[in-house]
Amino acid sequence: MSGAAAAMRAGEPSRAAAHRGLLAWVASVDHKQIGVMYMLSALLFFGIGGFEALLIRVQLAVPNNHFLGPDTFNQIFTMHGTTMIFLVVMPMLAGMSIYAVPLMIGARDVAFPRLNALSFWLQLFGGFLLYFSFLAGGAPNAGWFSYAPLSEPTFSISNGVTYWVLALTCLGIGSIAGGINMIVTIVTLRVSGQTIRRLPLFVWMTLVNSFLIIMALPVLNGALVMLLADRLLNAHIFSPAFGGSALLWQHYFWGFGHPEVYIMILPAFGIISEVIPVFSGKPIYGYEFVAASTVAIAFLSFTVWAHHMFAVGMGHVFELFFVFTSMSIAVPTGIKIFNWSATLYHGRIRFTTSMMFALGFIVMFTIGGLTGVSFAVAPIDWQLTDTYYLVAHFHYVLFGGSALAIFAGLYYWFPKMTGRMLNERIGRWHFWLTIVGLNLTFFVQHPLGMMGMPRRVYTYPDLPGWMILNMISTIGAFILLASVLMFLWNIVSSLSSGAPAGDNPWDAWTLEWATSSPPPPENFALVPPVHGRRPLWDLKYPDRADELVAAGEG
């Protein structure tokens, strides 16, 4: 909480008269404080979700283990998935957008500051509601996907799944409000001169992402209400035994669930698209293509949901449609990878911790993206879905992708948020431990899945090779624990003794670096003029301003 304390000092001068201490945070409608609170709550739940991951890995370290019983294990893996998705990655990325976007567009705050506060408190309340289930007779145990009819009251008799439904509904409402807030903010509050074609790519991707949120989350919330009716009113919507349909739930869930994957990665793409150019000393390569490919991904993401359902027996005609759309997504994703890589060429690359995480992202996310293509190939999916190969795939996307990008973004913006630099030496340790731990934990899960190990099992038979690979994965998880502790230590020690950051420690170009670190409550005394995508570059090199160069090159 000392991160909160330091950032609070920053906001204090003008607010000191009104509120002090904790109340200054609880009553805040300032986007910077709300953004920081989002990030802190995400860090809190990251600790909890990570602890759950360690319990899972300890249980699976050896075959026929009795460390956790089946129902306990099912509660833990359900909570791990739900926590990491809804209480860590989403709020962390939302927090970064809420903090950085108004600064990047030269605005004083978001369009609806009170709604912003409501979103955050709904988020936090939803998290606590989910975890309250442990005290109310047991956590949800039907997986983060809660497939019917296993999630129906006939088969899941504790109140866990009901808490899961209520908590996710709450989180969904907060996210939708947040999405609307971001769209209105970006559309209406940009400083004059910052046209849509001059938006920083992080803002671009937040905008697209916000549309995904307001279109995808309502699908989930609608389905959640139906599941709630099944659980509390015996509506039997998803109960085949009473004339309902089990597959209908899957269509609803993945109708939300696949866009959700992109909700967790698009802002990460945005972070990478800011960090790589700054530390290469060059503008992003192919700005229009990076932005347009994001829009393409967002559209396509609503057409691919049933590739999660290749094993349900849909019939080949439908399967081929989803094979085609799912493969198509690889093209705009590839465009991004190539443009980030091209940005490095002819640059002058500074190996800050932030940049190292961004480079790690390109390589690790590529692994997750490629294995993703193998799941678009339906026959391969028929063999490998619901095995550890799939677990490996989406952890390369979510840890190798989203989490590495989040670390890159936190090292990048921490000086702006707190006025202090994070320690680069500890940062390097954090980076390398993360890379080693991530690959030990998840790479071996590819062969495990190919060897036939299903996922979501609390234990497994002692078949040849299974134990050694599981043991390696568990060791990797503990290395990841060490890396996270290193990161927390870095935050805590840098808050009190980090080097002062100054306004623009990275020599970056977007507007947030034109104000003090941390910024004053009103954000800017004066917003610099915007004539291009890199206003601070133009200010620094008026004779080589982007628009002159672009005009000169024709």
Added chain:
Amino acid sequence: MSGVPTLNPFSPGAASISHLFMAILFVMLAIFLLVAALVTVAIIRYRDRDGAPEARQEFGNPRLEIVWTLIPALLLAVVFVFTVRTIHASDPPIAGHRPDLRVIGHQWWWEADYLGSGVVAANEIHIPVGRQILVEVESADVIHDFWVPELGRKIDAVPGHPNHIWIRADKPGVYLGTCAEFCGNQHAWMRIMVVAQPAEEFAAWQRDQLAVPAVPESGVAAEGARIFRDQTCINCHAISGTAGNQRIGPDLTHLAGRRIIAAGAAENTPANLFSWLKDPDSIKPETHMPNFQLSDAQAHALVAYLETLK
């Protein structure tokens, strides 16, 4: 690749998937190496050091964008064509065939009904070598998934939505499989064993399965038969030749001939059967089989009876 069943096919369907998967693995490896090389070369050549040239302010190149849009798109088009072929090769249409076998997923065991023959097995599925077997996959409760990777694709057992797949084994042997869709507490121990036998051996097995075992009339085994009848076992389990005909738990008519009990949680030995009857949770925690608080003598008698069910 014997330890890697998805790459070790024993049926034409599994083989077509395995070949495509191997090819895709190589393509994936090549693309990964390309990206890794792009990044590595860049960070070595363009790192910030004394005397390094200033960063070149360039904004992109539409021609390059077209290249790295079209090449992956073409590559994917090729993959799509092979995918279509493999879909049809690995999962051919039923084309009016009647299923040979109905496999029903239960929490947490598999029932196998040999349609038309009257044979009912559990967890251990015998098939004749070299013949395409059409399996109808259903569920009695939640969604399960039938998966024997060496013999072909997996398919969900969805309640109210019967599915069909072809399986086939080209060599005699024992093939391991498992439930692949999360189905509750004992999803882990819902394993499948497919025993592929030459035609005449399979026919003999089927004949044995149809034989009605004699109910023992004296000794400990007779006591066991009485307990089976009187102490609620009969409410869930069937044994032909007795009044037991319920299908809630596995059919026990030929239990003694099986290799495994509790869907793979333990080998079928008298000692394990005894532990299972005394306390099912000791073998398969939180399973649906209740603990009936049998005395040692009762459990021994039941084991003696069950061991007669060859």
